[in-house]
Amino acid sequence: MSQLQYYAPGSVEDAVKALGAGGRAMSGGTDLLVQLRAGRLPPGPIVDLKNVAGTQGIRQENGGWIIGAATPAALLGEHAGLVAAWPGVVEGAGLIGSTQIQNRASLAGNLCNASPAADSVPALIAARATCIVAGPGGRREVPVQAIVTGVGKTSLGPGEFVLEIRLPPRPPRAADAYLRAIPRTEMDIAVAGAGADIVLDEAGVCQDVRVVLGAVAPTAVIVAGASAALVGFRLDEAALERLDSAAQVVCRPISDKRGTVEYRTRIAGVLARRAVAIAWERAEKRA
Amino acid sequence: MSKVHIRARVNGDPVEFLAEQGMTLLDALRDELGLTGAKEGCGSGDCGACSIMVDERLVCSCLMLAPEAEGRRIETIEGMARDGGLHPLQRKFLEHAALQCGFCTPGLLVAAKALLDQNPDPTETETRFWLAGNLCRCTGYDKVIRAVMDAAAELRQAHSA
Numbered sequence: 138m139s140q141l142q143y144y145a146p147g148s149v150e151d152a153v154k155a156l157g158a159g160g161r162a163m164s165g166g167t168d169l170l171v172q173l174r175a176g177r178l179p180p181g182p183i184v185d186l187k188n189v190a191g192t193q194g195i196r197q198e199n200g201g202w203i204i205g206a207a208t209p210a211a212l213l214g215e216h217a218g219l220v221a222a223w224p225g226v227v228e229g230a231g232l233i234g235s236t237q238i239q240n241r242a243s244l245a246g247n248l249c250n251a252s253p254a255a256d257s258v259p260a261l262i263a264a265r266a267t268c269i270v271a272g273p274g275g276r277r278e279v280p281v282q283a284i285v286t287g288v289g290k291t292s293l294g295p296g297e298f299v300l301e302i303r304l305p306p307r308p309p310r311a312a313d314a315y316l317r318a319i320p321r322t323e324m325d326i327a328v329a330g331a332g333a334d335i336v337l338d339e340a341g342v343c344q345d346v347r348v349v350l351g352a353v354a355p356t357a358v359i360v361a362g363a364s365a366a367l368v369g370f371r372l373d374e375a376a377l378e379r380l381d382s383a384a385q386v387v388c389r390p391i392s393d394k395r396g397t398v399e400y401r402t403r404i405a406g407v408l409a410r411r412a413v414a415i416a417w418e419r420a421e422k423r424a
Numbered sequence: 425m426s427k428v429h430i431r432a433r434v435n436g437d438p439v440e441f442l443a444e445q446g447m448t449l450l451d452a453l454r455d456e457l458g459l460t461g462a463k464e465g466c467g468s469g470d471c472g473a474c475s476i477m478v479d480e481r482l483v484c485s486c487l488m489l490a491p492e493a494e495g496r497r498i499e500t501i502e503g504m505a506r507d508g509g510l511h512p513l514q515r516k517f518l519e520h521a522a523l524q525c526g527f528c529t530p531g532l533l534v535a536a537k538a539l540l541d542q543n544p545d546p547t548e549t550e551t552r553f554w555l556a557g558n559l560c561r562c563t564g565y566d567k568v569i570r571a572v573m574d575a576a577a578e579l580r581q582a583h584s585a
Contacts, residue, residue, distance in 0.1 A: 138446045138448075139444040139445075139446045139447040139448075139451065140444065140446055141445060141446030142445050142446070143428070143445035143446055143489055143491045145491070145492075165487075166487055166488065166489070167469050167484075167487050170448070170486075170487050170489070171467075171468045171469060171487070174467060174468070175468075183445075183446065183489070185489075185492065187492075209481075211481070234469065234557065235469075235470075235472065235556055235557020235558075236482055236535065236538070236539075236554050236555075236556070236557055237469065237472055237475055237482050237483050237484045237487075237535070237557045238469055238484070238487075238557065240481040240482055240483050241483055241484075241487060241488070322556075323553060323556035324470070324556050324557060
């Protein structure tokens with residue numbers, strides 16, 4: 138690996154050129170360097186995106202939030218404003234690896250690594266977050282769920298990379314949450330994960346909801362039946378029971394050492410319920 | 425492949441060295457600068473034996489490339505003892521016998537110091553979560569946690585005295 142070329146462009150244009158010439162995008166490097174070293178990826182020049190203008194930092198714009206694609210996950214948890222606005226997104230990002238990894242790993246890296254178990258992705262999709270993708274044709278804004286197309290595969294074209302993650306403005310009485318299950322308390326990969334984002338009306342009735350599951354299919358999956366289960370209803374056992382069933386329906390997991398198909402499916406339903414209940418309670422407190 | 429010329433501060437001193445472009449910072453520290461305190465345990469960011477501080481952030485030096493160190497402030501285990509005296513964490517690790525083979529110790533000490541620098545009074549749970557990325561395969565964690573909690577108490581006392 139030490140023979141690889143390293144390039145750290147400062148501008149989007151230079152980054153696009155280097156990536157278009159066959160470079161591999163790196164932000165924190167916590168997945169890329171491991172895969173290069175293990176020979177799971179063919180060697181190629183490394184394009185470090187951390188110095189590219191716009192890839193660092195967290196800022197508010199027009200009521201929404203813009204997170205530079207290479208911003209380390211730890212900075213999300215340290216940002217009081219972002220934690221208050223999007224606690225679920227921050228919870229997902231905060232579960233990526235150890236303290237050491239948190240200081241390097243980024244949202245865009247977690248996304249573009251395209252692992253089915255990526256912890257930050259379900260909450261981002263639930264939040265209706267978008268990516269600003271920079272490439273040879275300029276910039277385009279795409280929903281987060283359009284980036285990952287399969288295990289280890291993305292929709293990014295040659296020379297393209299994720300420059301920013303954008304979170305939309307929050308209506309009142311809206312909140313999110315993310316939960317995952319692992320076989321131990323820390324340092325493991327999700328058996329299943331659930332992100333939930335919910336909007337309540339003044340009476341505490343669900344107006345809008347999105348629930349997204351991780352690690353139970355080749356990509357994160359939106360629970361299609363969540364709206365039918367919850368919109369127009371208050372939080373009660375029957376509503377959560379409907380959500381649980383709707384969540385289990387979309388699961389297409391694998392069996393591995395962390396859990397069987399049956400276990401993953403059941404636990405995904407449980408996590409969906411609990412994530413919705415937490416988001417709901419948070420939304421009520423914002424009333 | 426052309427080597428890159430890197431300038432950084434390591435344990436307070438300016439350093440310059442040449443490194444292959446794809447060389448890890450861990451290998452550069454060990455092989456170019458002779459700082460062999462940080463160890464390669466797993467090479468994949470799981471074990472924390474290579475923990476160092478970069479611009480006051482705890483990182484795995486096996487997951488960072490040497491050219492990324494350009495202009496950065498790096499702290500390694502070699503900078504922890506000052507003026508011939510051990511840091512309280514180092515002393516408490518000895519007192520509590522919080523090591524056997526010692527391979528994980530530099531990483532655990534650097535990580536523990538990073539915790540206490542930002543949170544002088546952590547709970548045991550906070551300490552255990554903070555150190556979850558530092559694996560020990562012989563002593564176990566109980567003595568390590570006791571040593572860190574004891575060092576934290578001593579440092580708080582020294583600070584308030």
